């Protein structure tokens with residue numbers, strides 16, 4: 001990383017502006033005390049906690065990410081190599097959202113969060129006799145003979161008339177697996193607690209000792225609906241590690257792909273939310289619009305969901321004039337359709353009745369949880385990497401921030417409608433001013449260890465990537481963080497007080513990834 | 520309301536004709552429709568996106584007599600996606616056992632066929648075969664809706680089921 005013009009400083013931490021996106025850097029901390037103190041400073045300076053992850057041998061460490069208006073700060077706490085289960089100070093006391101991340105690190109690496117009172121397993125489900133990532137890559141992980149014998153200790157509500165509804169891991173429909181435990185009185189939810197981890201595939205372990213290209217294929221499969229976002233964050237991380245900056249044409253095409261992913265998902269969500277509120281018409285209409293877009297993706301990029309389109313160093317496909325003209329035409333048609341459907345949604349009394357005041361997440365709560373993304377913006381949290389920090393091409397055609405204040409299903413619907421419109425005009429500007437581009441360049445080699453970060457505004461919120469490379473492009477460790485991990489606890493807060501029957505609607509309005517959470 | 524009706528009218532029927540409807544294939548042991556219980560055994564959700572797409576008006580899966588059901592007791596076909604994570608093994612076995620015979624098992628996507636990109640992980644079983652017998656495999660990452668439709672019809676028309 002170079003060190004020109006520090007843009008803004010916090011005590012001991014400073015970030016440098018970057019052309020290819022958000023200013024971002026890693027800040028090694030010498031002692032646990034320094035780590036804890038810096039985390040407090042970042043939190044009180046208005047930093048949003050974005051995630052925490054571990055890495056094992058040969059450089060065991062804890063990494064903790066904070067997003068500020070200045071950029072992305074990642075604190076790195078090296079852990080002693082010889083100690084079998086080293087400790088690290090827990091941040092959960094002042095950052096409640098750190099709880100599940102620290103439990104994940106304990107499950108997978110065996111690092112012990114000091115001061116964390118919650119001793120329950122999380123992602124690991126107690127399935128293994130030893131923490132799987134404490135072993136060298138490729139070694140067999142012995143199973144825990146007692147796995148599954150004891151129930152997960154959900155927090156229970158007691159009292160007259162209170163009963164419990166367990167749901168999942170297999171849900172009624174085409175949905176990812178996870179468990180929800182409701183405490184209910186009559187029709188009303190008193191408490192909701194989630195148990196996730198069912199889709200844990202050992203992604204962090206799989207990255208180890210692979211080459212960069214293989215890692216890119218894995219990064220594209222963290223959460224299928226966010227494949228562009230995760231691939232792009234990974235590519236940025238690799239590029240930062242190798243001190244490589246992609247060409248302006250590549251940046252523009254990546255931005256376009258990211259918007260296509262956002263539009264496709266928002267269309268799908270709007271249809272599914274309308275359908276869950278009883279309007280089947282919505283599912284068909286939005287389903288068609290989404291399908292049209294996927295078919296255009298297939299025609300012009302060769303993949304419906306844009307898997308493997310963004311690669312370290314470039315993108316896979318370029319657009320010729322004919323394709324650009326076709327996509328501009330699609331853009332105009334889609335905008336008209338969206339405006340018409342938005343009007344229908346707004347005018348539909350039955351729909352609005354289900355949407356309004358349902359699943360409210362108060363702005364104060366969203367702020368306390370440090371939320372961003374669609375869910376955060378629907379609760380008045382004004383964060384959008386594209387609007388806030390935009391490097392190129394966002395600085396050239398800055399997309400407006402879509403914001404709503406009521407924090408209910410209606411607000412999350414509104415934010416999606418506004419974002420599609422904004423995405424369409426941003427995409428139009430990109431298509432009309434696409435720079436000359438080469439689609440991929442070969443990335444340089446590294447002779448020593450190198451480390452990098454990437455962060456992009458995916459359709460749910462901020463997607464983060466970190467890689468550490470051993471010499472010659474071998475991945476020593478990597479981690480990709482979907483925003484779902486931060487948003488799942490918010491669902492637990494938005495649901496109580498609502499009817500059990502409204503849960504599917506509220507859940508749809510969040511549309512969180514299980515796979516991206518469980519990794 | 521009239522805007523909504525007008526939109527329906529303007530949209531028209533978009534369903535594309537493909538293949539014979541199920542009601543004409545009459546495989547022994549099943550009625551004239553097919554009920555599918557889907558289990559996501561740890562997919563990346565890419566395969567689910569295409570399963571969802573089957574319900575859009577272009578493919579209109581249900582108009583051909585095929586539907587996804589909530590209860591395994593109502594199902595004829597178990598459709599599994601994902602590499603089968605350790606944490607999902609038990610749920611997959613129990614769902615399979617709750618489906619009455621005759622039943623078929625269809626593994627959808629590279630992950631379900633052989634573990635896909637996650638194959639070497641400590642956390643997965645490396646595909647559905649590693650846990651329960653599979654009748655039909657549909658590779659792809661993810662397979663397209665057309666391939667899915669074909670595989671579902673194929674699974675339905677074939678006999679005898681090997682998983683019994």
Ligand code: SF4
Nearest residue numbers: 563565628629630660
């Ligand atoms: S086959 Fe591909 S799309 Fe399907 S779950 Fe596996 S990685 Fe995802």
